[in-house]
Every structure is written in structure tokens, then in C-alpha cells.
Amino acid sequence: MRLPKFEYLEPKTLKEAAKALASDTKESVLLAGGTDLLVNMKHKVIQPKQVINLKTIPKLAYISNGKDGLRIGALTTLHDIASSQAIQEEVPILSQAAGEVGAYAHQVMGTLGGNLCQGNRCRFYNQSAFWRGVKSPCYKVGGKICHVVPARAGGGRKPKECHSTYCGDMAPVLIALDTQVRVVGPNGERVFPLSKLYTQEGKKPLSLRKGEILKEILFPPPSGKALYLKWRRRESIEFPIVSLAFHIEKDGNERIQKARIIFSGVGSGPVEALEAEKMLKNASLDDWMIEKVSNQAIKEISPMRTSIHSPAYKRKMAGILLKQALEKISS
Amino acid sequence: MNKLNVVGKREPMLDAWEKATGRARFTDDLSLPGMLYGKILRSPLAHAKILHVDLSEAEKVAGVKGAISGKDIPKKKYGIVPMAKDEYALAIDKVRYIGDEVAAVVATSLDAAEEAISKIRVDYKELPAVFDPIEAMKPGAPIIHDEVPNNVSASIHKEFGNVEKAFRESDFLFEESFETQAVNHCPLEPQAALAIVDPSGKVTLWASTQIPFFLRRNLATTLDIPESKVRVIKPKVGGGFGQKIDLYAKDFCAAFFAMKTKRPVKFVYEREEVFISTRQRHPMRIHLKTGMKKDGTILAQQFKVIADGGAYNSTAPLMITLACYFIMLPYRLENLLFEGYHVYTNKPVGGAMRGHGIPQVRFAVEAQLDSIAEKMGIDPLDLRLKNAFQAGEPHPAKLLVQTCGFSDTLKKAAEGIGWKEKRGKLPFGRGVGLAGASFPSGVSNMSHISSGAIVKIERDGSITLLTGAADIGQGAETVISQIVAEELGVPLEDIRITAADTEITPLDPGTFGSGVTLRAGNAAKIAAQAAKEKLFEAAAEKMEIRIEELEAKNRRIHVKGNPERGMSIQEAIKFYQYSDRPMPIIGRGSYQPPAKEPTTLLKEDGNFSPAYSFMTQAAEVEVDTKTGKVKVLRMVASHDCGKAINPMLVExxxxxxxxxxxxxxxxxxxxxxxxxxxxxxxxxxxxPTAMEVPSITSVEVETNDPEGPFGAKESGEGTQLAPAPAIINAIYDAIGVRFKSLPVTPEKVLKALQENAQNQNRDPESLDPDPEINSG
Incomplete structure (x- = not known):
């Protein structure tokens, strides 16, 4: 499969890149590691007029741990994060998660920013042009149907536009850690919580405004305990069938003050189980409580049949992962 | 046997360095001036009549040099089994599965070819499709090939002994159903072909193929030109596993367009094309009934097997036949009733894949044997040992088993995995299991199943070997060179090998049915002996002794057992020339396995193969009872390969x-x-990726087969028959669940564990998954 034709730009600054990206005359995309983008372009689900290469812009790849806390540049490769001693010491869960993305080659090429902005996935969408040609085009590629939830004949309930699933490894971890992101647009910068980057809409999963580019990720001081559990068939290559980032903070008396439960692979963005989190506050983690919390959490996710794995199985595994996380934390 | 110097040694594969450093050239690495790139348009419909193909817009794309559809090609069907030809290189009348080839283009760039493909307009009339083989067999089902109104394109009904009587005489009867899934061979190198035509009109095709000489024949047939106008050369091939024995549209189209455009033409498949439109292992539904004597003797078995063949035959008749006959090895089985069907469906096509029809039925047999053993209170290992076939025993289908190390493989695999200490004794979630199998070492007496070789002794004492054998990564060239080196008493590095070029190397059927080492190895051995004999004549004359007293060792020809009395090979060559003997020194070898009776098995019984390998796989698994994930911790592969010519390659x-x-x-x-x-x-x-690969111990059992070169038999293909049932049996030992349908995913394991837990709460009696045990 060949890449479709496109114009190619190597901007010198983020500002220049943001302006090019905002231009109305060209449908542009950003190239970082390319591990997600190039496959989608070869599959012709994305056919941009222009590709803007961010890798030529200096000083976007860094891991800095200064007085304002840990900051990671968006173009830092996953491999650098997985192997950084500073991160291994400061936020080991982050290097662990980076080391579980795709396969080694993806980690060497793929960047943190690219991973956070990776496209939603669907078994009807992430396929070649030939494959998709067997069916009518779906919403995600400009068509009028979602093959995951086809509209019922004779009208009835109007289906949600696109049910594609967010399958990133890094976002749940970074949301659980309460990180912020700095984005640069044609008219300046803004900083907001990473969780707000995700719209939970399959067709347009990111909340970035026109021309905005993810620049860096900002970490609060490390606290509590965090776990990342990724469920997949093989120990390499795969996206999570479902994964869980879990972060917990206890007070001096070992009482849970705060818990974050974020899943990947079970919704149109990273999904936070807010009610289950509330249950954990001040709770003591006995078997009954663990069962209760995980039962609650799986009510808060809505996996769809967007991969070869059934929604019921994803839900079941989400509960099992959370139980495992709670057992680990409590022991 | 004499002490061997090269055979039996752990020699690295001759091209290991080339491959490891990326220098090896596969078909897609080849490039010729003015080369065109091809692409194939495939059907988006599972079943449809082709009404019209409009190539005009495709032809207008800049750089496009040709576009064809089915109506432009000779109306010549092909198929790997002559009696089952049912396929055109490009679909002519209708398409039968999603991915069926409809049209093809060539262009000066791949981009142009891809663009052109997207501009071809095809009018189809969609037909009802059928995807389930059992539905396809029912009256009124859509007919996929007009010639086969019931969609059963190959079938076998065979009885050996008297099954009905044997069932009556059985003390216990067991009856179960099993199901296996479609799996793809996944060669790392996708299918590819590059063709040129010389001014005389002869086509040369470099192809990723296992069988250059069959490909030459099929290509000549489909192009409708004489075989003498086709030359097939096999460059390095990145794995085949049976998937590269068929001719594909890429072979035909490369040659056809080369003839049409007079330019080199290359076609390379995408991974997606490998998955959807090459071949896969047939999914099977297997119903199996077994009659047992109290003492653990397997008295009779009855099979009903339905293989989902997909849209075309490929090897259908052979596949279903092999499934039948290899029920009767590695266990003694006097009474067998086998009913097997190969059924067309509108799906990807089944074909030969490592084990060729046997792994599916072997899974059923080996899984059932374990459950029989448990119900009868016999150790599964003892049950297998009791019924293990032995060398020289009469065989109900007249297979001649001259050497058989099956019992030894059982014992060694069991010992290797720690059977006695572990079976039934490991904590919940851990278990061991084993399974046995047998496989032919090539095919005896079908047409075209002879190998030739030429060995030349050069003036400098080096050896040139020509063999038709197709090395597809298994190391055939290394093994055959070792055989020649041993025979001529020279180190491996003295051999130069040219292989698998239909114009230069002697006939060879290619890599399938696990016959390469035995067949091409024997041919090369005979050729080496013939060349050696000529040199010995001269040396004997010079030394004034009889030829029979000479041997060749360490680059010398000398009196047997007396290395001092003799001369170097180079001295012998010098004398050979100066004694006015004709140069060059060439030895020729042709080998066909001995066969006294017709033995295609398709129609008659008889000795199918010159030798049979035997193997046992033992597995140790760990089941995560919380998630259902099965991790294979260890596999012990014990294999009777006759004699390991190169133990490292066998491993x-x-x-x-x-x-x-x-x-x-x-x-x-x-x-x-x-x-x-x-x-x-x-x-x-x-x-599986490298991360899933367990620790594997290989235990070779050597039986020194009289027919194999230096005693060698099959290794590798047959090995794939037993791991699945061994693992499934180990899972039972671990968690007490017998799985009858593959693959055993974590999802299935989890479900089964939860059901078991619920049953346990309700009614402990109902834990037994197969209650239908009957006293006879």
C-alpha cells in the first residue's frame, strides 16, 4: 500500500506549524512518529493535502525535572520515556506504560504527543481501502452509517455518529496522574487538564481548536501509588483490549483520600469511573468492597463492538483488571 | 555405520550470515531496468456474476502500461491437484469470495498501478452466498461451482476392518465433536513474482515459491504456451509452510504482462492479500466415535469430517485423504470408518499447511484419548504406549513402516516434561499434557515425484552441486550439501550449490509433503557417489588396487582405514586428467522412492511414503485462573527424524x-x-510473537531409516500435528476443562472457569463434561 499524494512542510517553529495547520486552504495533519498516521494514510482513511513534520522543530523532545516539576516535551519518544532513569524513579508507571505501547519499533518512532493524539480505532475503519470498499463508507470517513451500530430499518433511534474507540496506553496513565497539557495555537498557548483533551466523540475525538498543537505535558508532584494494567492477547504489538490506569492517595492513617480509575479501549475516549472512585473514598479494601467497586466501575463504561473482542468480554475484563489493581494496592 | 564427518554436525545454515545481515535477496529485492509494477483488483463481493469489466479509465492513468480482466486471458483452469482444477488466474465468469481476482494492471510505478486499480469499474450481479459448510451441503444452497451442485468438491468414504462389528465388541464407546479454526501460514515474505521475456519468447519468472517445477507446469498451462518456454527460478524464499505450493494470480499476471509489454513485471502481495486470497488451514468439524477394550486397546474409530474449503479446491482431495490415512498412525487401528467432505463456501481458500489435513483430526483424536484415559482410569501416557504402532507391523492401509521410534518419543517427551512427577499433581492452574503423531517423509508414487541431482568435481577439487530442491528457509540447501560433502569426504565449505532453477537444475517436485531431505538428499547422494566412482577409478589405477578398497575422507582418497596410503583429491584429479579420462567429472543421480503398488491413496491403498516420522509433544502450561490467560511454560518436542543430518536445523x-x-x-x-x-x-x-515463545526442548530420536539418506526422515512439518492437543491436554490437567474447539482464548477459558465454579456450587456431580460413557 502506497501513501496518497500530499504536500510536505518542514516548519522551523511551532508557531509556523500552528499557522500552517490552521490554514483553511489545506487539510493538514501533523507528523510526529508517524506510527499511527502513516498506516491510516496508507489505508486511505486519512488523505490530507498537507503533512506538517514536527520533528524538524528543535527542542520539542525533552524530559525536564526542574523546580516547576516534571515536564515532558510532546515529541519525546516512548522509548526515551520507557528508558529514562528520571522517569523510572519519579513516575515508574509512566515508563512501564510507554514500554507496553505497540512493539519496540513503535516505541522508538512513536512520541508521547502522538500517542496522546492517536486516532480512535474501529474494526470497520482501520482497514485498507479495499476492505472498506466491501461495505458502504462509515461516518468516520465521511459516509452515512456506523457499522458498529447500524441505524434500524424504518427509522427509530438515531445512532450516535461514530462509535470508534480510544485505545491509547499513555492517556489513561497521565489522566490518572492529574497531568496538564500545554498546547500552542496560532494565537498563543493554553494549559488545561489532559482529561479535557478528549471529547468522547468518535468522529472528532480531540478538543484541540483549529491550528492547536500539543507542546508538552506537565506533571504535579508525585503522590500516592499508581498502577497500569494492560489486557491484550500477546505481550507485544497490540493495543489494549482494555486497560486500566489506577491512582490512589492515602492519608497518614492509610485511609483512601483520592482514587482515579481510568480505562482505555472501552469508550470513545479514556473513560473515568467517577462513581466507583467516590466509593473508594475512605473505604477499607476488603473483598466485599473490591467486588462492589469493580461492579460499579464496569457500569460506567460502554464498550462497543469496535474490535474482534466482544463488548461483554471487554466489560468483564475491565472489572477483573480493577479487582486486580485493588487487590494489589490493598495487599 | 562409519564415523561421519559432516552429516550429523551442527553446521550453521549456508545462508544464515546473508540472511542475518540483510544481504539475502528475496523476489521483492530483485529489480530490472524498465520494470513495471503490478496490482490486482479483487472482488468486494462474496459471490457474484461478473457482467462487465471496464478498464478504460484505468488505462488512461499516466504510467499505466496494461490492464486486463478475466476475458483477456486463456480460458485455462489450474489447480495443484490435476483432478481438482477449478480456478482461473483471473475470474472469468464469476467471483466466489471477497478477494477473488478480477482484473490486473501494470504501470511504471506502484502509485500509478494503485490509482489505476481504483478506476476499474466492474458491474456485478450479486448472488446469494453461503459461508457455513454445513449450510452449503444442504439442498437448495447457493451453488458456488456449477460442476459441483452440492458444493462437496472432494470426499472420501473408507472403511478398514469392520467398524460396526468392532464397536459391538468394544467394552466402552466414546463419542464427541470437535472444531478447529482457520489459520494462516503467515510466511514473513509475502507472495511475489518477477517476470521477463527474452527475444525468443521464453518467459523467466523469479517467484516466491515452494515448487518451481510445478509452477513451471502450471504457468505453461495457464499461459497456454509450451513448458519449454517457461523458466522458473526460486530466489531466497521467506517461508512457505504449504502456502507457496499453489500458482497465484501474481505469477500468472507477471508472466502474462511481461509477454504483453516486453518489459520486466513485478507483483508483490500486501499482507492483507496474503491473509484473504492465498491459502489457509481448513477449518474442520470433526465427529469422532471410538471403541475401546477394557485393557485399553483402541478397537475402532469412526469419523465424520467436514472441511470448510472456501471458494476453490487447491489440494482438496489430497487434504481430505491424508486426514483419513493418518488416523491409522501413530496408533495401531484395525477398524476405521472415515467419512470426509471438502465443502465449497464463499470464503478464503483452504490449502496445504504444515501437516496438511492431519493436525485437525489429530487434535480430535489426541484430545479424546486423554478423556478416554481418564474415564478408564489409565494414565494417558500408558494408553498411548499400549497402542503405539511399532516398526514392521502390518498396516491396515498397507503403509510400510520400516522404522518407528514412536514409543521412544513418548517416553522421552514424558521424561522431558516430568510426566510422572507432574501429571495430576501440580497445583490448580498448572498442568502437563502430551500428544503424539506421525507424518510421511515425502510422497512415493504420484506423478512428478522424482528428484535429480548433478555433482561436478571441478579441476581445483571443489564441488558443484545442482539440485532442483527448493530451499524456502528450512535449510534444504545446507542439508543436501552436507550429504554430498560427507559422500565425497570434503568439508561443507568445498560445496557450491545451485538450486531450484528449472532451466539449470534437474527436476524436483519441490518442498511439500516433507520429502525434500529424503528425496533430493538421496538423489544428491547417488550423484555424489557416481562422481566419486569416476575419481576412484583413476585413483585405483594409480595406486594399483581395487576401487572397493578406497574411501574418501578429509579431502583425500585413500585405502579404507589407512589414510596414509592414498592421495589428495587434487592429486587424483590431476592423475584423472593426465590419464586421458574425459573431463569434466560429473555424477548424476535420479531418485524415486520405491513403490510396489499404486499409492496416491486418492484411489487405492498402498505405501504412501518411503518413510514415516513419529513424534510426541509434551507441554507444561500455566493458566491464570483470574483472567483465563494460558501461558505455555515449556514444550518438549521429541521427534523420530531417522537421523538428524544437521541437528541444529532439526531443532x-x-x-x-x-x-x-x-x-x-x-x-x-x-x-x-x-x-x-x-x-x-x-x-x-x-x-505468537517472541514474547509468547516458551522454553522448547528438542529431543531427537534416531532410528536410521534404511530408505533415508544416512537414515534421515521428515522433521518439522509433522511436528505441528501434536502441539495443539498437547497444550489442550495440559490445560485440562491444569483446570479440569476439556476444550473441543480451537483456539482456546482467554475469553473461552474464563467462561469455562466461571461455569465450572457455578456448577460446583450447584451440583458437584455435573462437573464431568462428557457424561455419555456407555458400557458395551
Missing amino acids: GQLEGSVVGGMGQALYEEVITEKGQVLNPSFLDYGI
Whole structure:
């Protein structure tokens, strides 16, 4: 499969890149590691007029741990994060998660920013042009149907536009850690919580405004305990069938003050189980409580049949992962 | 036997360095001036009549040099089994599965070819399709090939002994159904072909193929030109596993367009094309009834097997036949009733894949044997040992088994995995299991199943070897060179080998049916002996002794047992020339396995293969009872390969094959929905990665077969018959669940564990998954 034709730009600054990206005359995309983008372009689900290469812009790849806390540049490769001693010491869960993305080659090429902005996935969408040609085009590629939830004949309930699933490894971890992101647009910068980057809409999963580019990720001081559990068939290559980032903070008396439960692979963005989190506050983690919390959490996710794995199985595994996380934390 | 110097040594593969450093040239690495790139348009419909193909817009794309559809090609069907030809290189009348070839283009760039493909307009009349083989067999089902109104394109009904009587005489009867899934061979090198035409009109095709001489024949047939106008050369091939024995549209189209455009033409398949439109292992539904005597003797078995063949035959009759005959090895079985069907469906096509029809039925037999053993209170190992076939025993289908190390493989695999200490004794979640199998070492007496070789002794004492054998990564060239080096008493580095070029090298059927070492190895051995004899004549004259007293060792020709009395090979060559003997020194060898009776098995019984390999796989698994994930911790592969010409390569074969079998057991499945493959990529298709590979111990059992070169038999292909049932049996030992359908995914394990837990709460009696045991 060949890449479709496109114009190619190597901007010198983020500002220049943001302006090019905002231009109305060209449908542009950003190239970082390319591990997600190039496959989608070869599959012709994305056919941009222009590709803007961010890798030529200096000083976007860094891991800095200064007085304002840990900051990671968006173009830092996953491999650098997985192997950084500073991160291994400061936020080991982050290097662990980076080391579980795709396969080694993806980690060497793929960047943190690219991973956070990776496209939603669907078994009807992430396929070649030939494959998709067997069916009518779906919403995600400009068509009028979602093959995951086809509209019922004779009208009835109007289906949600696109049910594609967010399958990133890094976002749940970074949301659980309460990180912020700095984005640069044609008219300046803004900083907001990473969780707000995700719209939970399959067709347009990111909340970035026109021309905005993810620049860096900002970490609060490390606290509590965090776990990342990724469920997949093989120990390499795969996206999570479902994964869980879990972060917990206890007070001096070992009482849970705060818990974050974020899943990947079970919704149109990273999904936070807010009610289950509330249950954990001040709770003591006995078997009954663990069962209760995980039962609650799986009510808060809505996996769809967007991969070869059934929604019921994803839900079941989400509960099992959370139980495992709670057992680990409590022991 | 004499002490061997090269055979039996752990020599690295001759091209290992080339491959490891990326210098090896596969078909896609080849490039010629003015070369055109080809692409194939495939059907988006599972079943449809082709009304019209409009190529005009495609032809207008800049750089396009040609476009064809089915109506432009000779109306010549092909198929790997002559009696089952049912396919055109490009679909002529209708398409029968999603991915069927409809049209092809060539252009000066791949971009142009891809663009052109997207501009071809095809009018179809969609036909009702059928995706389930049992539905396809019912009256009124859509007819996929007009000649086969019931969609059963190959079948076998065979009875050996008297099954009805044997069932009456059985003390126990067991009856179960099993199901296996479609798996893809996943050669790392996708199918590719490059063709040129010389001014005389002769086509030369470099192709990623296992069988250059068959490909030459099929290509000549489909192009409708004489075989003498086709030359096939096999460059390095990145794995085949049976998937590269068929002719594909890429071969035909490369040659056809080369003839048409007079330019070199290359076609390379995408991974998606490998998944959807090459070949896969047939999914099978297997119903199996077994009659047992109280003492553990397997008295009779009855099979009903339905193989989902997909849209075309490929090897259908052979596949279903092999499934039948290899029920009767490695266990003694006097009474067998086998009913097997190969059924067309509108899905990807089944073909030969490591084990060729046997792994599926072997899974059923070996899984059932374990459950029989348990119910009868016999150790599964003892049950197998009791029924193990032995060398020289009469065989109900007249197979001649001259050497058989099956019992030894059972004992060694059991010992290797720690059977006595572990079976039934490990904590819940851990278990061991084993399974046995047998496989032919090539095919005896079908047409075209002879190998030739030429050995030339050069003036400098080096050796040139020409063999038709097709090395597809298994190391055939290394093994055959070792055989020649041993015979001529020279080190391996003195051999130069040219292989698998239909114009230069002697006839060879190619790599299939696990016959290469035995067949091409014997031919090369005979050729080496013939060349050696000529040199010995001269040396004997010079030394004034009889030829019979000479031997060749360490680059010398000398009196047997007396290395001092003799001369170097170079001295012998010098004398040979100065004594006015004709140069060059050429030895020729042709070998066909001995066969006294017609033995295609398709119509008659008889000795199918010159030798049979035997093997046992033992597995140790760990089941995560919380998530259902099965991890294979260890596999012991014990294999009677006759004699390991190169133990390192045998181990490589065993290890690769074990991982393939593990893939079928736990990870892999070509999933289709209305005929469309849902997971045509390495991302979504679960082939095990290096991370999943368990610790594998290979234990060779050597039986020194009289027919094999230096005693060698099959290794590698047969190995893939037993890992899946061994793993499934180990899972039972671990968690007490017998799985009858593959693959055993974590999802299935989890479900079974939860059901068991619920049953346990309700009614402990109902834990037994197969209550239908009957006293006879």
C-alpha cells in the first residue's frame, strides 16, 4: 500500500506549524512518529493535502525535572520515556506504560504527543481501502452509517455518529496522574487538564481548536501509588483490549483520600469511573468492597463492538483488571 | 555405520550470515531496468456474476502500461491437484469470495498501478452466498461451482476392518465433536513474482515459491504456451509452510504482462492479500466415535469430517485423504470408518499447511484419548504406549513402516516434561499434557515425484552441486550439501550449490509433503557417489588396487582405514586428467522412492511414503485462573527424524513448528464475517510473537531409516500435528476443562472457569463434561 499524494512542510517553529495547520486552504495533519498516521494514510482513511513534520522543530523532545516539576516535551519518544532513569524513579508507571505501547519499533518512532493524539480505532475503519470498499463508507470517513451500530430499518433511534474507540496506553496513565497539557495555537498557548483533551466523540475525538498543537505535558508532584494494567492477547504489538490506569492517595492513617480509575479501549475516549472512585473514598479494601467497586466501575463504561473482542468480554475484563489493581494496592 | 564427518554436525545454515545481515535477496529485492509494477483488483463481493469489466479509465492513468480482466486471458483452469482444477488466474465468469481476482494492471510505478486499480469499474450481479459448510451441503444452497451442485468438491468414504462389528465388541464407546479454526501460514515474505521475456519468447519468472517445477507446469498451462518456454527460478524464499505450493494470480499476471509489454513485471502481495486470497488451514468439524477394550486397546474409530474449503479446491482431495490415512498412525487401528467432505463456501481458500489435513483430526483424536484415559482410569501416557504402532507391523492401509521410534518419543517427551512427577499433581492452574503423531517423509508414487541431482568435481577439487530442491528457509540447501560433502569426504565449505532453477537444475517436485531431505538428499547422494566412482577409478589405477578398497575422507582418497596410503583429491584429479579420462567429472543421480503398488491413496491403498516420522509433544502450561490467560511454560518436542543430518536445523524446524502449533492452540484465527476477513493484519491476527515463545526442548530420536539418506526422515512439518492437543491436554490437567474447539482464548477459558465454579456450587456431580460413557 502506497501513501496518497500530499504536500510536505518542514516548519522551523511551532508557531509556523500552528499557522500552517490552521490554514483553511489545506487539510493538514501533523507528523510526529508517524506510527499511527502513516498506516491510516496508507489505508486511505486519512488523505490530507498537507503533512506538517514536527520533528524538524528543535527542542520539542525533552524530559525536564526542574523546580516547576516534571515536564515532558510532546515529541519525546516512548522509548526515551520507557528508558529514562528520571522517569523510572519519579513516575515508574509512566515508563512501564510507554514500554507496553505497540512493539519496540513503535516505541522508538512513536512520541508521547502522538500517542496522546492517536486516532480512535474501529474494526470497520482501520482497514485498507479495499476492505472498506466491501461495505458502504462509515461516518468516520465521511459516509452515512456506523457499522458498529447500524441505524434500524424504518427509522427509530438515531445512532450516535461514530462509535470508534480510544485505545491509547499513555492517556489513561497521565489522566490518572492529574497531568496538564500545554498546547500552542496560532494565537498563543493554553494549559488545561489532559482529561479535557478528549471529547468522547468518535468522529472528532480531540478538543484541540483549529491550528492547536500539543507542546508538552506537565506533571504535579508525585503522590500516592499508581498502577497500569494492560489486557491484550500477546505481550507485544497490540493495543489494549482494555486497560486500566489506577491512582490512589492515602492519608497518614492509610485511609483512601483520592482514587482515579481510568480505562482505555472501552469508550470513545479514556473513560473515568467517577462513581466507583467516590466509593473508594475512605473505604477499607476488603473483598466485599473490591467486588462492589469493580461492579460499579464496569457500569460506567460502554464498550462497543469496535474490535474482534466482544463488548461483554471487554466489560468483564475491565472489572477483573480493577479487582486486580485493588487487590494489589490493598495487599 | 562409519564415523561421519559432516552429516550429523551442527553446521550453521549456508545462508544464515546473508540472511542475518540483510544481504539475502528475496523476489521483492530483485529489480530490472524498465520494470513495471503490478496490482490486482479483487472482488468486494462474496459471490457474484461478473457482467462487465471496464478498464478504460484505468488505462488512461499516466504510467499505466496494461490492464486486463478475466476475458483477456486463456480460458485455462489450474489447480495443484490435476483432478481438482477449478480456478482461473483471473475470474472469468464469476467471483466466489471477497478477494477473488478480477482484473490486473501494470504501470511504471506502484502509485500509478494503485490509482489505476481504483478506476476499474466492474458491474456485478450479486448472488446469494453461503459461508457455513454445513449450510452449503444442504439442498437448495447457493451453488458456488456449477460442476459441483452440492458444493462437496472432494470426499472420501473408507472403511478398514469392520467398524460396526468392532464397536459391538468394544467394552466402552466414546463419542464427541470437535472444531478447529482457520489459520494462516503467515510466511514473513509475502507472495511475489518477477517476470521477463527474452527475444525468443521464453518467459523467466523469479517467484516466491515452494515448487518451481510445478509452477513451471502450471504457468505453461495457464499461459497456454509450451513448458519449454517457461523458466522458473526460486530466489531466497521467506517461508512457505504449504502456502507457496499453489500458482497465484501474481505469477500468472507477471508472466502474462511481461509477454504483453516486453518489459520486466513485478507483483508483490500486501499482507492483507496474503491473509484473504492465498491459502489457509481448513477449518474442520470433526465427529469422532471410538471403541475401546477394557485393557485399553483402541478397537475402532469412526469419523465424520467436514472441511470448510472456501471458494476453490487447491489440494482438496489430497487434504481430505491424508486426514483419513493418518488416523491409522501413530496408533495401531484395525477398524476405521472415515467419512470426509471438502465443502465449497464463499470464503478464503483452504490449502496445504504444515501437516496438511492431519493436525485437525489429530487434535480430535489426541484430545479424546486423554478423556478416554481418564474415564478408564489409565494414565494417558500408558494408553498411548499400549497402542503405539511399532516398526514392521502390518498396516491396515498397507503403509510400510520400516522404522518407528514412536514409543521412544513418548517416553522421552514424558521424561522431558516430568510426566510422572507432574501429571495430576501440580497445583490448580498448572498442568502437563502430551500428544503424539506421525507424518510421511515425502510422497512415493504420484506423478512428478522424482528428484535429480548433478555433482561436478571441478579441476581445483571443489564441488558443484545442482539440485532442483527448493530451499524456502528450512535449510534444504545446507542439508543436501552436507550429504554430498560427507559422500565425497570434503568439508561443507568445498560445496557450491545451485538450486531450484528449472532451466539449470534437474527436476524436483519441490518442498511439500516433507520429502525434500529424503528425496533430493538421496538423489544428491547417488550423484555424489557416481562422481566419486569416476575419481576412484583413476585413483585405483594409480595406486594399483581395487576401487572397493578406497574411501574418501578429509579431502583425500585413500585405502579404507589407512589414510596414509592414498592421495589428495587434487592429486587424483590431476592423475584423472593426465590419464586421458574425459573431463569434466560429473555424477548424476535420479531418485524415486520405491513403490510396489499404486499409492496416491486418492484411489487405492498402498505405501504412501518411503518413510514415516513419529513424534510426541509434551507441554507444561500455566493458566491464570483470574483472567483465563494460558501461558505455555515449556514444550518438549521429541521427534523420530531417522537421523538428524544437521541437528541444529532439526531443532530450528521443531521449534518453529511448535510455535505454529501453539498459535493454533491459543492465539490464531482468521475471523470472517459474511466472508470478509476481519483481521487481515499482523496487528489483529494473533500470531505468537517472541514474547509468547516458551522454553522448547528438542529431543531427537534416531532410528536410521534404511530408505533415508544416512537414515534421515521428515522433521518439522509433522511436528505441528501434536502441539495443539498437547497444550489442550495440559490445560485440562491444569483446570479440569476439556476444550473441543480451537483456539482456546482467554475469553473461552474464563467462561469455562466461571461455569465450572457455578456448577460446583450447584451440583458437584455435573462437573464431568462428557457424561455419555456407555458400557458395551
